[in-house]
Amino acid sequence: MAHIRKRGKTYSYTIDLGRDPVTGKRKQINKGGFIRKKDAEAEARKIESEMDDNKYIEPSKEIFSEFAGDWFYGHYQNRIKKTTVSNRAYLMERHILQNNLFSNKTISKIKASDIDAFYNQKIQEKYSTSYIRQMHQLLNQAFNQAVKWGKIASNPITDTDPPAVNYGEMFIWSFDEIHQFLNACRGERHYLTFLLAIYTGMRRGEILGLKWSDIDFDNKKIYVKRSLAHIPGHGYTLTTLKTKKSKRQIPISEFVLNELKVHKNTQYGWKELIGDLYEDQDLVIGTNEGTMQDPRNVNRVMKRLIKKAGVREIRFHDMRHTHASILISEGIDIVKISNRLGHANPKITYECYAHLLPNSDSDVADIFQDAIQNHTNDKK
Structure with missing residues (x-):
């Protein structure tokens, strides 16, 4: 039975736990600082109840x-x-x-x-x-x-009450800006890199980890299976994807398919030029020598081409947002968009792009009015 006592202006409780079987010392639970006696009694009863049910955990003193x-x-x-x-x-x-x-x-x-x-x-x-x-x-x-x-x-x-993620911190290119940028990229080694980002919504690491064996030319699909990532002390490496949803297949258009074929022929020319020095890792986007591409170089090229094209400066990841925003503006179902982007679930997609979704509530009042009016007319 807990013992409640008043110390100065506050109350405290003591619960006797008997003697420690190892040390033989008496063990007690003591806690004070309660303004009201009934608060001390309530917490003491809660602990006693937990002890009766063998659910009590002695508070750790670990920092x-x-x-x-x-x-x-x-x-x-x-x-x-x-x-x-x-x-x-x-x-x-x-x-x-x-x-x-x-x-x-x-x-x-x-x-x-x-x-x-x-x-x-x-x-x-x-x-x-x-x-x-x-x-x-x-x-x-x-x-x-x-x-x-x-x-x-x-x-x-x-x-706790952690802050909600502010998904509004993104920049999206217009159709004109997309055309201006891609036209400025023509003839550049990373033209296909940026084209895939805009036309598929793939993440940078996924594009740089893409292999030719992942592309189904007959069925016009890209299979996203891995990503390029950096491991401190080891450099860049190809890794598995974080979630099951990230591993996905992305349908592509005839236009993107043809651009992939053009790039493959260009890459074949690099192989012929370098010969045995070419390290063929089957990468779609790699260096001229066939090795993995450093993402930082992609960012540097992107900044240069943005200036050349005269478009707003955005991040590489914003091309993924641009892809999603176009799909939303065209009325594509949010679940289909989520699957294409490789989000863990559609809720993430909705939270990320809710501010871009069209307001479909504007006609609700009229629909309700028509329903009431029609029912009234039927009664006449």
């Missing part, structure tokens, strides 16, 4: 930063792709283990309010909402593991 570091480097990083480790490790060191309002707090005492304050801090520091959501996801995984390992009773992330 959050110590736990999080052990969890990430001793457990988590062994379960994710090597290409993901470096990005997550930087985020972990820069934001979760350091510059964190609760990094030196006991893990069992961290509350949702502490984490929300952390999110607010990152918002004030001008980090993007999508980046803060990555911090949120990493924290959620860490606290979930703490629950599984019996260090805390529940995950405080459940009650």
